Amino acid sequence: MDKINNLVLFLLLVLNIVWTSNAQDDDNPVVWSQELNKISDTEYELLMVGKIANDWHVYSQNTPEGGSLPSVFSYPRAGIDYELIGKTKESETQSEYVEAFELEEVFFKKEAIFTQKVKLLNSEVQQIDVNLSYQVCKEVCIMVEKDFNFPLNGTAVVKEEKTVDERSLALSSALKLNLKNNELLTNSVDKALESKSGLWTIFGLGFLGGLIALLTPCVFPMIPLTVSFFTKHSAKRSKGVANALLYGFFIVLIYFLLSLPFHLFDSVDSQILNTIATNVWLNVAFFLIFVFFAFSFFGYYELTLPSSWANKMDAASSNVGGVIGIFFMAVTLAIVSFSCTGPILGGLLGSTTLAQGDVATNLSAGMTGFGVALALPFALFALFPTWLNSLPKSGGWMTTVKVVLGFLELGLALKFLSNADLVGNWGLLKREIFLALWIILAVLLTLYLFGIFGFSHDGPKQKLSFGRKITGVISGAFAVYLILGMMNMTNLKLLSGFPPPDFYSIKETESDCPLGIDCFKDFDSGVAHAKSVNKPILLDFTGWACVNCRKMEENVWSEPAIYPILKNDYILISLYIDDRKELPQEEQFDFKFESGRVKTIETVGQKWGTFQTLNFNSASQPYYVLLSPDLEVLNGPIQQVDADTYRTWLSAGLLKYQDLAQNRTGKKNKTVK
Structure with a gap:
């Protein structure tokens, strides 16, 4: 149990990571400045600093070949007027695995700093010229060249205009096209594709996760008990309704507050969530965590936070009245229900990590959606208490919900293992193998839902409910969909981003076009x-x-x-x-x-x-x-x-x-x- 709790605390620690952003004008993605530091009469340090606009990135000199274009420095008079002391050094970089190119690219976010030391060979040198060629990317990639001029005497030197020979002039002239109707070039259609992982999509995922959490045995029985407590223990019904609504509001607030560390603490690596898809061992850690989550849903053990936390919150809610007491009641619910909500929140974290855009904002939207769904029944049943009579009784159907969630957790765990496999180039989870494992999970879930096999906590067999049969049919249809996709009889665009890319295949195919x-x-x-x-x-x-x-x-x-x-x-x-x-x-x-x-x-x-x-x-x-x-x-x-x-x-x-x-x-x- 201690090991399990440690894993949970590890996940919570990962959740305390932040995303910071600084606004900058996208029309000028990189603003450069330079500085010349004199070390001695013959040695200088050239400093080149680029401030990078929000959401843009510039590739490092050391990004692997075969991926995006690296930053390249050229020193035209090196070896003639001066010599380079070592290589051009650069500030801290980040990395991200790009599935399309099967490699981990290295780049700068927000700021790129380059330094180069030089030693003069010619005492008459008045200026050192440096050329930088780099690629800056956001929704699109732009190739840019930047010239730096470092005057050694503190004043700019007018460079002698470089001449171009006739052969170069002829080849340059050949590049220029004699376009007709070129006025149409100003009618550019630049409507960019909107991200499919917008805030409303993430909010919807969180809301769906909250609705699922309501059906679990940790939360569902709490609805009538809590609503009855507020409506029956208040002098006026209006007061009880107000307290229940406040209780629901605090539930939303608590889950929103869980996402705030991602915005506030800029002392932590702001890109860690994005690098989940590129760090082998972090992916493996998440794979193991989600497997543990899955088996807790299968009933092999309970995954809970320390009981002392819930006891302290419960005591606080009893000892402190009014608004603060209701707040602690909401905190108690969040802690007590963690056994069921924790794995769902972990899935939300995984979905947010795999989505595009600002991870912190996405996570806040998802957590808020989760809280809204969780709080909704408390508010509705407080307003319409007679609805409580229509609630289904707790029973074996909630166990079925947990098992279904367990299979979903295993499917998500395989995605993280696939990320590690792609980054490490292990070749373990090729596209066909990944799909085969998902097919096995879908088939097993289908067999479980139709009662072919069960788990120890299922209880005695009962007649299959209509909902269980429908879910079984959906699971079986999904297995067939995956099989057809693996056989190239249909495309798997609905799953875009989850299975490994087409080129990461057992039978690799290459095309020049x-x-x-x-x-x-x-x-x-x-x-x-x-x-x-x-x-x-x-x-x-x-x-x-x-x-x-x-x-x-x-x-x-x-x-x-x-x-x-x-x-x-x-x-x-x-x-x-x-x-x-x-x-x-x-x-x-x-x-x-x-x-x-x-x-x-x-x-x-x-x-x-x-x-x-x-x-x-x-x-x-x-x-x-x-x-x-x-x-x-x-x-x-x-x-x-x-x-x-x-x-x-x-x-x-x-x-x-x-x-x-x-x-x-x-x-x-x-x-x-």
Whole structure:
């Protein structure tokens, strides 16, 4: 029992973690400052500090290859005017496992600090120039370059303008497109997808959890007892009703207060809840906790908080009258019912952790929803006491509810174990194995609900109730749904985010193009093919490390109303902005911006990133443009949108292309005549 209580206290300790946020303007995701510290006559320390906007993040120099683009520093005169002392150091980072790329990415939140020590080789040096190339991401990812100039004498030095040779000028000129109808580029459709895990969704999950908790033996019998206490032990019925309503309010308040530590204590790692999905051992710990929760629901042991806590709260409610006494009664209920509510709250914690957005705010919404559902019957039955007569009697049905919850806890436990498996790259819970285990759980639950087997605390067998049969049918249908999904006879979009991704499979499949659609990764080759087959172009600015790009491909492009259009009616040109493959030496060149800054184009990604900025004044991905083979813009560009908006956008582009084709044909016929 002590070990179990220790596990519970561990979970409560995890619950005392916080999330802090600082507001900043999203239009300027990173604001940079610099400082030069003189160590000696020949040694200096360069300090570069970036203040990162709320919810944005910048990737570390050390984020693994194959994921998002790291921060890269270049020192043009290193080895000539000065030498670098060691590597560029950086401040504390965070990490998160990204399923789409099967690796743990490293990044900065709120602030990034870089320091580099240098030693002068040339006493005449007046300024040290540093270039930083980095990727900053939120809903979209933006490639940014930042130049730092450190004057050694305290005054800025005007740099000699870098010249660009004729070959570079020619290659730069080739990047610029002669777009027609380019006024459409200003009609950007940038309606972003709303998060499915909004506050109301989380509140609804919490409310549902509270309703389930009401059906457990720890809470259900308390409803008539507590309501009767307030209505019968008050001089006036109105006073009893008021006390019961106050009691319900305090229940909501208590569960809301449980979420406050996540907002208040910024001394604790504010990202710990987000890193649950990336930390192997924390995932394993949660897996074990939820397994223990499940077996407590199966009746093998009771999972309770120390009884002294409940005794002290009960004594306080008796000794202190009025409002404070009612508050302590509500606290007593929360402690006494923990055996049943604790695992449900743990599930709420898991759902909140796996959701997108501000974890602290999500958790507050979920806990408030849980408290509202738990308090609702106390308020309603106090207002309408005759309803108490319609309440079903306590009995074996509540045990059934606990067992069902136990199976749900095991399913959630497997999700945390899957997270650990993905991060650790153990290969234990491939997608098919994970689904098979969920199928086994669903089948066992179905067999239990239909009375094929039972647990020791079930009591004597009785006639199956209608509700139990319906739940059994639902559980069996879910098992069939999983089986069909594992056999690829249906998709499992309803479970998106829970099973491992498709690529984490026993039989791994790889494709160079999204969804097997034929695509080109070079613009000129794609345009030439589009001309030969007389089809319009879907220009897809994407990235290997672009999670939102994968979401669009898997959830929008895969739609039956959209996929055939992409496959049959358009020529797909996918340009990967973060492709680090080096261009052939003869294709590398210096590109000079209008500001006078010169950038060396050495990689495929640098080329297409500059191409996107130069022609479409955009640096975000995903970013889609519709063009004719003659480079006429067919519709305004679009980013991450819902399927209906995307389909309408594609169809409008096709109609525009057909009109252009008819106009050209008409002109030719007129010429012939």
